[in-house]
Amino acid sequence: MQLWQKLERTRRLLEGQCKRFCVRNVLKSWFGLEATDDLIWEVCRLATLSLDEDNPICGWDELPPPSLYPRKHRELLRALVSVKLGIGMRKVSLKALDSAYSVAFPKSTPINVNKKIKH
16 A cells, blocks of 8 residues: 555655656655666566657556556556566465455446456
8 A cells, every 4th residue: 555655645645756756756755775677677568558668767657547447557666566576476465466456446436357257
């Protein structure tokens, strides 16, 4: 839940500074000099966000607010946890991320990829 809240606080902070809310600025805000191009590229690659195989400089695409478009941000947080902890993406619990999102943004529609589709 803290990651979701920190993401929203960072969005507001960057907005207040007239800076783009993008992967690159979020990671630089959170990790400072530790947010190298390699770290940003790896997070973008795992989250499949704004990645161009020919250009290692990625992460500049503007992100929508997390409360309105949570799936993209869930993949960002999932990739970030995976990279920082050195674990596989599948080890990061989607269920935990989804339930934390519901707590962090109680007035938003809950996200759940494990929901069964009725035909």
